[in-house]
Amino acid sequence: MTKPSASASVEVATDPATAFRVFTAEIDLWWVRGPINFFDATRAIGMQIEPGLGGRILEIYRYADAAAGEDVLELGQITAWEPGTFFAYRSSVDDTETEIRFEPSNGGTRVSVEQSLVQGGDKAFYFWPNVIPWFADRIASAAATQGPAELDRLGIALYYEDPAAAADWLARVFGLESSLRLSADGNHPSWNELRVGGSAIMLLASKERVGPHPVDHAVWVYVDDLDAHFARSTAEGAAIVSAIEQHGYRSYEVADLEGHHWRFAQASPAMG
Incomplete structure (x- = not known):
């Protein structure tokens, strides 16, 4: 509901x-x-x-x-x-x-x-x-002339059972940049994002993974031509975890030679 x-x-x-x-x-x-x-x-x-x-x-x-x-x-x-x-x-x-x-x-x-x-x-x-x-x-x-906040082309995603609690802990203990503070009534944001300069650390809910070693993180890379990048990965025999899909961002996920997950996403027109 x-x-x-x-x-x-x-x-x-x-x-x-x-x-x-x-x-x-x-x-x-x-x-x-x-x-x-x-x-x-x-x-x-x-x-x-x-x-x-x-x-x-x-x-x-x-x-x-x-x-x-x-x-x-x-x-x-x-x-x-x-x-x-x-x-x-x-x-x-x-x-x-x-x-x-x-x-x-x-x-x-x-x-x-x-x-x-x-x-x-x-x-x-x-x-x-x-x-x-x-x-x-x-x-x-107080930067009246500061331009839009644009994230870098490289980021990471970390998977947690409780992403909101993880965001609060990482900000408090490690001093990572975060505006999130847990509310007493449990009304937490639906996604969580920390910053290190212009790089994003996305905190996502853990999900079941197939294989002996559950994936607890993934690298995010933004590319200019996602279709060409997907074609290259496929041609080289990479293990495609999920094909190109659109969900706010357009991306696909792939596993490297030792099973680490990478997500490649289409860069926006504003990205440098």
Whole structure:
């Protein structure tokens, strides 16, 4: 059964009006451009919130021009718009409504997000608890001219029975960069990601693996031409664990000569 809601909040050291402006007008600067952070990371080049009632929240694949028009995925339409205080939108990709509030707190602003399943709905992508810490990081950096946060082409995935607890432990004990903090009510993010500079460490739920040695990690590499890379691996006789599939990112998984798993994914147009 789909849970009815998910919520999260962060405290930022700026006033509500500024927090609202940065959150909405500068979403493309604070949204982290990682492989699991878009509905189609293979093509995504940006994010945009159109201001005002009826405005759209967009995942952008190609900017509009006279010949081609726009190429976007509409994530939602704005249903309430109170600059400096509050906005809300109805999702276009699932059955949820989201409210974002900006309230004075301790000389700064508490930004709270609640994403709720609409009555009669059964499909929900509760991503805001994962996303809102990126906004706090942007405010904390005080880098007004800093460009979008782009991840490197090499990363790793680690498998844990409890990825949320693992993320909390790794951040606390090893000092790895993470905005995740476990909540007392058990409302944990659906995925977890740590950072070392521009590299991502993705923490995923353990899954059953065939073979005597369960795989507890995998290397992620982003390539310019995934189809050509898959054809090469296949031609060289590599053990394909899973063929090319699309799930936010487009990728395939392969085992090397000693059974280590590698996932190769299509790089986005924005990747250097």
